[in-house]
Amino acid sequence: MYSKELLTHFQNPRNAGELTSPTAVAQVENPACGDVMQLSISIAPDSGRISEVRFRAKGCVAAIACGSLLTELLQGITIAEARKLSREELISKLGGLPAGSTHASHLAMDALSAVLAKL
16 A cells, blocks of 8 residues: 555656756666656756756656655755665655565666766
């Protein structure tokens, strides 16, 4: 069963779409289930903080919710802070994930790692 928070992010995803001039973009895929997530971020040159972040996902309810929440967690933080985000924190803030949906949190964190590697 999905938590209320997870369903809210699925039904009303935050920061969905693409950025017109991102600092970095990365796309990852889970070959086992076929879910795909793209993450794009813009870094403010004056502060070094993430000024904008967007995601696109093709996948299950949990994948879309994880992408949505991840963008909220990234908004306004530094790259160093972004590198410290954990999968457990993402899951906790979503109100938990069913055992069969944990792959979605891995997908979101893999997308984050991939985009941060491009900076």
